[in-house]
Amino acid sequence: MDWVNLMSDTVTKPTAGMLAAMFNAEVGDDVFEDDPTVNRLQQKAAVLFGKDAALFCPSGTMTNQIAIKVHTRALDEVICEQTSHIYQYETGGYAHNSRVAIQLLQGQNGKLRPEQIKPALRPDHDWLPHSALVVIENSCNKAGGSFYTLPEMQALSQVCRENELKFHLDGARIFNALTESGGTTQEVGSHFDSISVCLSKGLGAPVGSVLIGDRDFIKQARRFRKVMGGGMRQAGYLAAAGIYALDHHVERLREDHRRAKQLGQALENLAIVDRVEPVHTNIIVFHLKDDLADDLLQNLLNHRIKAVALGPATVRFVTHLDFTEEMLEHTLRVLNLF
Numbered sequence: 001m002d003w004v005n006l007m008s009d010t011v012t013k014p015t016a017g018m019l020a021a022m023f024n025a026e027v028g029d030d031v032f033e034d035d036p037t038v039n040r041l042q043q044k045a046a047v048l049f050g051k052d053a054a055l056f057c058p059s060g061t062m063t064n065q066i067a068i069k070v071h072t073r074a075l076d077e078v079i080c081e082q083t084s085h086i087y088q089y090e091t092g093g094y095a096h097n098s099r100v101a102i103q104l105l106q107g108q109n110g111k112l113r114p115e116q117i118k119p120a121l122r123p124d125h126d127w128l129p130h131s132a133l134v135v136i137e138n139s140c141n142k143a144g145g146s147f148y149t150l151p152e153m154q155a156l157s158q159v160c161r162e163n164e165l166k167f168h169l170d171g172a173r174i175f176n177a178l179t180e181s182g183g184t185t186q187e188v189g190s191h192f193d194s195i196s197v198c199l200s201k202g203l204g205a206p207v208g209s210v211l212i213g214d215r216d217f218i219k220q221a222r223r224f225r226k227v228m229g230g231g232m233r234q235a236g237y238l239a240a241a242g243i244y245a246l247d248h249h250v251e252r253l254r255e256d257h258r259r260a261k262q263l264g265q266a267l268e269n270l271a272i273v274d275r276v277e278p279v280h281t282n283i284i285v286f287h288l289k290d291d292l293a294d295d296l297l298q299n300l301l302n303h304r305i306k307a308v309a310l311g312p313a314t315v316r317f318v319t320h321l322d323f324t325e326e327m328l329e330h331t332l333r334v335l336n337l338f
Helices: 016-023 036-048 060-071 093-098 114-120 150-162 174-181 185-189 215-227 236-248 253-268 293-302 325-335
Strands: 053-057 076-081 101-105 130-137 166-171 194-198 209-213 273-276 283-288 308-311 314-318
Touching: 016 236, 036 053, 036 185, 036 209, 036 236, 053 060, 053 215, 053 236, 060 093, 060 130, 060 166, 060 194, 060 209, 060 215, 093 101, 101 114, 114 150, 130 150, 150 166, 150 185, 166 174, 174 185, 174 194, 174 253, 209 215, 253 273, 253 283, 253 314, 253 325, 293 308, 293 314
Parallel strands: 076 101, 076 130, 130 166, 166 194
Antiparallel strands: 053 209, 194 209, 273 283, 283 314, 308 314
């Protein structure tokens, strides 16, 4: 049995078809906007979400940080849910890159509710930051892959527009969310000023995210990408993987979700498990009865299974393109030993 890696959906390797697309990519110099494959990816992403333009970047952290930078000024404030990626996993980049504050709201299963936004807005006082931007994550990683429905996103968008707030979607796993919630990418795009989509998570590309918005937004975003060191040259080899992922790896996300639900059901029956968070997409978060996460991870490693701890008694599994049916069966057999 090969190693079973449930640490993240970022661990996938390119399929044979994706490697062929990368090998045969036509490339140029993207800093001069002269890489035809990057241009194709950007146009494809923009059209998918009904926007004018898009920008290919090395990572989702960069696309999120660029969006914050474009949408805000120094001394502004960003509103997000307390488990959001931009707060938890981007090294405080909102402060470092944009010199803005952040206001954390406690949502439900990682999701903000429309009625939370207006009370969070700051009065116009010299000693307070200016409320400028709302960011949501869909699906919600640390909340166990929960997702916003289209009506939920629409309701939040309306509140933002009524209060002159910009609205950014950290859509690192937006296709996982849409696989379960339904709706179209264009419907999603109509509710946001900008959207970040990760190609190297569930979609299986080796590198890259796209930032999507109107033409003026992307023009500014290009400048900030450059100053952050994200201007790449013959990036078309990577962009080709992104195009292939969008064409071939969206529908198969259902397989990841099915396997995740099977793992969740098996975990619910284990004596060492106190609680399993509802399994919405491809992420399984479960809580142990004692602070034994490190012990469990070591036991799993002994059976060639990798996972990560989110706390002393909390563990996360993530299913993905390279987690096969054979690996699922092996993991289920191993879990039955605990």
